[in-house]
Amino acid sequence: MNYVVKFWIENLYKSAIEETRGRIKNEHIWELSYNGENPNPHTQNIKDMEEYIDFLEKELSEFCS
Numbered sequence: 255m256n257y258v259v260k261f262w263i264e265n266l267y268k269s270a271i272e273e274t275r276g277r278i279k280n281e282h283i284w285e286l287s288y289n290g291e292n293p294n295p296h297t298q299n300i301k302d303m304e305e306y307i308d309f310l311e312k313e314l315s316e317f318c319s
Contacts, residue, residue, distance in 0.1 A: 260317075267314040271307055278303050 278300055285296035 263317065264314065267310055267317065271310050271314070274303050274307050274310070278307075 281296050281299050281303065285294055285300065288294045288296055
């Protein structure tokens with residue numbers, strides 16, 4: 255694979271990971287302020303985003319090896 259294309263794809267993965275980490279921080283603020291009676295939906299959102307990061311990190315690792 256062309257070096258430039260590989261560089262772009264690596265950056266796409268890394269950017270998605272960093273963006274999602276920022277979204278988790280924001281979601282955590284919402285999680286802390288939730289006062290509803292139902293289970294906190296923000297907690298599940300954080301879990302989903304953490305799973306997404308795990309997937310992206312695995313894919314990035316496999317792509318780079």
